[in-house]
Structure formats: C-alpha cells, structure tokens
Amino acid sequence: MSKTVAQTRALVEKSLRRRRLAELRFQAYGIAAVSIGVLFVILLFGSIIAKGAPAFRQAYVTLDVFIDPEVLYPDGTVDTELLATADYVALVRGSLKQRFMDVEGRAATRQLVELVSGSAVQDLQALVQADPKRVGTHQMLTFLADDKVDQYLKGNITRSTPEVDRSLSDQQLDWVDALKASKALELRFNKVFFTHGDSREPEQAGVWGAVVGSLYTLGVTLLLSFPVAVATAIYLEEFARRNRWTDLIEVNINNLAAVPSIVYGLLGLAMFLNFFGMPRSAPLVGGLVLALLTLPTIIIASRAALKGVPPSIREAAIGMGASPIQTVLHHVLPLAMPGMLTGTIIGMARALGETAPLLMIGMVAFIVDVPGSLSSPATVLPVQVFLWADSPERAFVERTSGAILVLLAFLVLMNATAVILRNRFERRW
C-alpha cells in the first residue's frame, strides 16, 4: 500500500494550497481586527481633538477704558482706600457706551455689559489698585469676553440659532459683529484655561487647579505605593517560604486587583475620613485611596518582573557567597527594575484616570482655588471632566474635551517616561 514518490509529492502539493489559504485567511482576520482597533482609536482621538482644540482659544475684547475719577472718587476726595469698594462696573459700562453711543436705556446697557466677562471688573480693580496714578487716564485694556460671545465667534452659535436657545439677542450679535469688524474682539490663546482653577463662568474656568490636584494626589500615591509594593513583591518572591499563609496572601492580592475602584472609595471614606478624621476633598486622602488601589497592580507586575530574572543570576550570586539581601539588591533588583517601573507607571496611569473612589471622599466638590497643600481641598483631572460634562453652559462642552486632552497628554507623558526608564534600566544577560 505504500505510495510512490510521485504520489506523495502530489498529495503534499494539494495540501499546500489548503494550508496557504488557511494562512491567508488568518492574516486577513488579523488585519481586519487591527484595522477596527485603529479606526476606533482614530475616531476617539479625532472627535476629542476636534471638540477640545477650540477650548485652547478664547475670545478677548480690547476696550479703551477711561479710568474716571468721578466714578472712583464720587465725593471728589482722592482716597486710595475708596478704590477697594469703588464701582468698576460703571467704568466698563462707560467704556462700552463710549464705543456704542446710540445705546440707551437700562436693559440695553445691561445687555451691552453682558458681552464682557465678569472677570473684567476684577481685572480693572486689580490694575487700578496696583497703581492709583492710573486714575484719570485712558487705558487700552484687554478683557475676557463672555462665554456666549466666545461661542458665537467659534461658530457654535449662529444667527440662525433660535434666539431663545442662544442666550444672545440679535442686538448683542450686532454689537459683537461690530467689535469683531474693528478688531477689538478676537480669538487668542486661552491662557486662563491653563492657569486658573474651576469657575461657574466658563470663560474663567481652567484646569490648573485640577492639574495641581492630580499632581499632589499622584505624588502621594507614588510615594506610598511604590516602596510598599516593591518591598512586598521582593519579600513574597525572594524570601517568604511557600506555605498556606503566603498562598492566602497571594490569592488576596490577586483578588484585590479586581475589586471595583468605588469599593476603595468607600473604604477610604470609612477609614480615612470617618475613623482617622482626615480632611475631606484633600489630595492626601485621595492619594491614600489611590495607593491602596494601585498596590495590587504594582505588586503583581513587580512579582512578574522578579520571576522573569533568570535563576542562573541568583545562583551565581549565592554561589559567590552573597547574602540573600545582597543577591536581591545587587543582582535581582536591577534586572527586575524595568518591569517594576513599567508596572508602576501602568498603575499610576490607572490612578490618574480614576474618578469613582475620589467621588466618595469628596474630591468632587466645586473648588475654585488652586490647591496649595496636601490637605487643602482639591479636585483631579478626571473629576473635573466629570463636573464640566455635567454643566449646562455650551462653552463647557469644549472645555470638557479640552480637559480630556490635558488628561490624555499626561497619560502619554507618563507612558513615554515608562518607555524611557525601561530602556535606560534594561540590561541584557
């Protein structure tokens, strides 16, 4: 029954075709899967960038303001004390009325003043108080425009939008067009977005408070979770004898990694706030909670990194008479470090994006000030996104996406750091 060489070859030829087809089919599946993934990434980033990029520009209005002594010193007596309580709105109003002479009546005047952000008054006051000699002079000053004007300039509101939906009257639009035509109103880089904390007024709202809050929180997380996790991993992997206790600990660490993050928030609320009486909304507590959250991740990654160190290196060190701790510190740890750092940064990236547990410990509060210490009230980037996504003002839509872009930039930065660190520490054996 044995086949001739020619028969065998013919059979192999036939099977070859089938195998090649199977291979091509599999490749096609793979390419399709990758394409779908890439497509969604492009869609995600495309839509966020398209929505968020306008947030980096903001409408500013430049006005010729006469710092009228009659308004600031109504009695005629020059007293710088009075500057603290003077009516700066009147100055802005006067300047605008100077620009639009034909505006009359209280309602129309109020509409006119609405075009400029409320922050103009504070800016003006700060300017005058800083140098009272400016009283009586004309100043060309640039103020934030109101968020609605900003939206009109960016085309998110048009004249065809029904008047009730756009919260700008036709009259106001005419003024805006006039200001724009004379180059007094234009879009500029939105510095406020990157330097200010949160605000109810979209044009005055920025991510800096959240960025600083995130940095403080992650700082606490890193300082706490990295040393503890690395020490735990080293002890479990290199020193602990395998027995029922270490098995139990191992199972629990793996389980903790899968616990929903909000549970950590509840733990933080019960333990750090209620039991230890730590301050609410503080980066310190947020960092503690996130440290608990990232610990299992870093421990698991670190143990995997330690397991990946070839046993021959340990044997070599032990054979040379190195003590267990010398073996670990001189030989095992340097080789495991890249993996540990990668795990740490993945854990930190997860912590950076975490919202739910922070809601439980009050970091969701509306906080205007940029946090100054670990115990001052703060919020973090993802919570800021969450807060803005909830706000009704149209201008917050693009700021939400803008904040997401800042968050993504942080993540990319962290991942890049991970890659650089890994390459720097990587050694071949």
Next chain:
Amino acid sequence: MTDIANSTVPPVPPECKTTGVVTVPQPLITARGVNVFYGDKRALKDVSIDIANNQVLAMIGPSGCGKSTFLRCFNRMNDTIDGARVTGSLQLEGQDIYEKRQDVVQLRARIGMVFQKPNPFPKSIYDNVAYGPRIHGLAADRIELDEIVQTSLKRAGLWEEVKDRLAAPGTSLSGGQQQRLCIARTIAVNPEVILMDEPCSALDPIATARIEDLIDELRASYAIIIVTHSMQQAARVSQRTAYFHLGDLIEVGETDRIFTNPRHKLTEDYITGRFG
C-alpha cells in the same frame, strides 16, 4: 529529574555498599552517610566519601543519579530549594558544614562554584571578577582590587583576551570565555574548594579543551570536584572518579583504575556504554 520508573537505567541491588576506597589520607572534606530528600523523595542515599586537596574528583553517572545533588551539598546550595533536606555529616577540615552555627556566606567564600551554563553577572568583566572580593571585603583599596582582578583573570587564562576591555559587559564574551570568566570570578575570593557542575556541557570542543587545561592547572592550588556527563572528560581531568547510580555511590577509585578495571557490574556497564 528523570522519572526513574520509566528510565532504562537498571536498579541498584539491595544492600549495596560502595565499592573501592572512599577514604584518603588527610582529607579536606569528609562526607559520611549523606542523604538528600526532596520532599518525600530520597535523591541521595547514605553517601560517604573523602575529598583530597590538590586533586580533581570526577563524579559521573546517568542522569538523575544524584551527582549534582551531592555537589550542591558541599556549599549548601540545596538550602535554596524549598523542601530539600540533608542528613548525615559533611565536614570541611573537621568543621560541620550543616551545623547551625555555620555561616553559609563564609562557607561559600571557602567553597566556590562554577555552574553548567556560564552565568556572568550582567556587569562589566572587571565588576564580575571584583564582585566576590568586594562583598567579602578582601581588598583594602582600589589598587589591591585591581591586582586581584588581574591575577584571577590571568590564572583563568582570560587576561590576554580581555585586558583591553575590562569595562565591556561580561555577557559580550563568547561562551568559553564567559565560563573562564566565571572561573576567574570564583578564584578571585581565593577559595579552598571549587565545585564544577558540568562546566563544559554548553561549550564547543575547543573551549572545552581550554577549560580542561585550566582545571589541570588549578589543581595545584585547590581541591576540585567536577560533575560531568562525559566519561572522556572525567578520564582526562580527574585523579579520582566516583560513580553514582540512582542516588547511590556505587564505586570510588583512582580514575585510571575505574576506567580500565571497574569492580562493580553497574560501573562497568555504564562506562562501556550499555546504558546512560
């Protein structure tokens, strides 16, 4: 470990006693009734043998015969294996190796080891050799350390090849050079005994020949115990040979005598290639 039940290696007859002379005059190490257990499994059974100074002892035998296990008893490398237990007496110059008070770090400084696969540290050539002297505090200053590194590399026959690139990573060397680097690293701490666990099994014949020459030179200063799979190698480098079989030490004797006139049936069958 191979599964003994399925191996073709013949069983040891009951009540087996080691054939040949296990003792030597003025032994450096004496092993008496050494047993090793991995959990419930008895990997080494009542092994007694003396190790002489300035002599190479080759330990041969089929896979899973316990020769590597026995080798790792001398510097207590078995300590690192969970569930491994050693009983019996092992004495280095009258001092019990397995005594509670015995410090393993000190022991391993006296009994160095070269492994099967060359395993230089992922550090420079210099740091590889300097590591032992550094951790044991053997050099008072940099000059003395340089001297130790140079002498060790010279004695390992590697100096001429690496003297211009001491800062290069140890792993950049060829396999044979790496193994000589490991030997240099071991002799840098000036041990009394060198254990070698199949040091040439990962090397080509030329590198093997160099290592064998080196072993012959090092014999003048150290007691060397070498585990090998190659009977030719055992015949070439050793003065005494011990044949292990399924955890038993079957026969010990002068290498010339073992290979020309084995007294035990199992030894004869092994060295004539009937199994193994």
